[in-house]
Amino acid sequence: MLIIDSKDCENIDKALKKYKKKFEKSRTLMQLRERQSFTKPSVKRRTQVLKAVYKQQIASGKLEA
Numbered sequence: 001m002l003i004i005d006s007k008d009c010e011n012i013d014k015a016l017k018k019y020k021k022k023f024e025k026s027r028t029l030m031q032l033r034e035r036q037s038f039t040k041p042s043v044k045r046r047t048q049v050l051k052a053v054y055k056q057q058i059a060s061g062k063l064e065a
Contacts, residue, residue: 002019002026004019
C-alpha cells in the first residue's frame with residue numbers, strides 16, 4: 001500500500017503526481033502483469049540469454065540499433 005504524506009496547504013494535483021511517481025517506482029503494475037501468466041523457468045532463462053547475446057552484439061558493433 002502506498003502512503004503519500006501531504007501537507008494541508010498542498011494542492012491535490014501535486015499529491016496525485018507524487019502518488020503516480022511512487023506507484024511507478026514501486027513497479028506494482030509490472031508485477032501484476034507478470035503474475036497474469038506463468039512462464040517456465042527454461043523460457044525465462046532462454047530470453048535472458050537471447051537479450052545478453054543481443055546486447056553483446058550491439059556493444060561489439062556487429063549489430064546497429
